[in-house]
Amino acid sequence: MRVLVLSDIHANLAALDAVLADAKELDYETVWCLGDTVGYGPEPDECITRIRLLGAVTVAGNHDWAALGRMEVDDFNPEARRAVLWTRDNIGAENLAWLSSLPSQPLVQGEFTLTHGSPRDPVWEYVLYPSTATANLAFFPTPFCLVGHTHVPALYVAQSEDQKASLLRPTFGKPMPLRGGTRAILNPGSVGQPRDNDRRTAYAILDTDALTWLPRRVAYPIEITQAHMRAAGLPERLINRLAFGW
Numbered sequence: 001m002r003v004l005v006l007s008d009i010h011a012n013l014a015a016l017d018a019v020l021a022d023a024k025e026l027d028y029e030t031v032w033c034l035g036d037t038v039g040y041g042p043e044p045d046e047c048i049t050r051i052r053l054l055g056a057v058t059v060a061g062n063h064d065w066a067a068l069g070r071m072e073v074d075d076f077n078p079e080a081r082r083a084v085l086w087t088r089d090n091i092g093a094e095n096l097a098w099l100s101s102l103p104s105q106p107l108v109q110g111e112f113t114l115t116h117g118s119p120r121d122p123v124w125e126y127v128l129y130p131s132t133a134t135a136n137l138a139f140f141p142t143p144f145c146l147v148g149h150t151h152v153p154a155l156y157v158a159q160s161e162d163q164k165a166s167l168l169r170p171t172f173g174k175p176m177p178l179r180g181g182t183r184a185i186l187n188p189g190s191v192g193q194p195r196d197n198d199r200r201t202a203y204a205i206l207d208t209d210a211l212t213w214l215p216r217r218v219a220y221p222i223e224i225t226q227a228h229m230r231a232a233g234l235p236e237r238l239i240n241r242l243a244f245g246w
């Protein structure tokens with residue numbers, strides 16, 4: 001089965017549509033979404049509607065929880081807080097109900113465990129380093145775990161249960177074999193707010209039979225998202241960072 005793997009869309013509809021257009025050629029059969037569908041961006045309601053129409057298997061992220069009022073906005077910096085409050089007011093009742101139905105615990109799909117942050121701490125922990133990846137290997141039952149949350153595409157691969165995970169940088173546009181390691185934690189990067197100094201949207205196509213991971217990058221009209229953010233009165237720093245991929 002070929003799976004379109006999305007994460008951290010962050011209410012950026014232009015980025016999501018660019019991904020869907022690009023992925024059309026790649027024959028995916030199903031969609032997995034690793035959380036933070038909303039937050040920061042100007043189209044939370046529209047992005048949720050797209051994801052629902054795709055029938056995506058979706059988990060909850062910290063920004064989804066914030067939009068639902070499940071966490072204190074004081075935990076966010078002032079700009080993120082403004083964006084959270086704006087987001088709460090701009091999601092329809094039906095889409096809010098869908099958001100609140102998302103699991104916050106890891107979901108198992110065949111050989112893959114899906115979670116937002118990490119299998120150890122699904123909503124909050126960032127898997128940003130090989131040491132964090134290694135510490136998390138004991139917390140998922142399947143060979144592979146898919147995470148988002150960092151907004152940085154990455155693969156952490158361990159050759160055996162008791163070995164350390166090492167970081168592999170993704171080769172965009174080229175399928176990477178997953179058979180080389182016995183366990184791996186894979187991050188497709190962020191659709192709507194990349195943070196690896198590359199402003200292009202990021203996603204991956206996973207082939208669960210061939211066991212390959214195809215990381216992709218696609219340019220999208222950032223200025224459209226920025227104009228919508230400005231019109232919504234969202235913070236200038238959040239608008240500007242999209243142009244830097246940070």
Ligand SMILES: [Fe+2]
Binds near residue numbers: 010036063149
């Ligand atoms: Fe996020």
